[in-house]
Amino acid sequence: MWLRSRERFFHDFRRTGTRNMPRDGVRERVAMLIAGPKTRRMLDRYDIVNEEDRQEAAARMASGIEREWVQIQVQLAPMQFQGEGEECALSV
Numbered sequence: 036m037w038l039r040s041r042e043r044f045f046h047d048f049r050r051t052g053t054r055n056m057p058r059d060g061v062r063e064r065v066a067m068l069i070a071g072p073k074t075r076r077m078l079d080r081y082d083i084v085n086e087e088d089r090q091e092a093a094a095r096m097a098s099g100i101e102r103e104w105v106q107i108q109v110q111l112a113p114m115q116f117q118g119e120g121e122e123c124a125l126s127v
Contacts, residue, residue: 053081 049070056066063078072078 050081053078054083057082 049109052070053066056069057063061069063075067073067075067078070081071083
């Protein structure tokens with residue numbers, strides 16, 4: 036029983052480490068060499084996505100969309116007026 040729980044404990048750390056290395060900026064190939072998965076498919080099996088991951092992805096997407104919208108507004112701002120008080124058709 037002790038040996039079985041010890042193996043499970045080691046595997047849990049291996050899985051956690053393999054999951055966290057690419058998220059911490061370690062290249063996937065290096066993570067595979069350190070942790071031992073032989074194939075990309077095995078590495079993908081270790082990369083478990085949870086609700087927190089989904090929420091973080093949604094927040095990043097929302098901030099990216101907001102950032103792009105601000106850039107569009109900044110680019111269009113000089114086009115608001117073509118001449119003496121005339122609005123351009125592209126004004127925001």
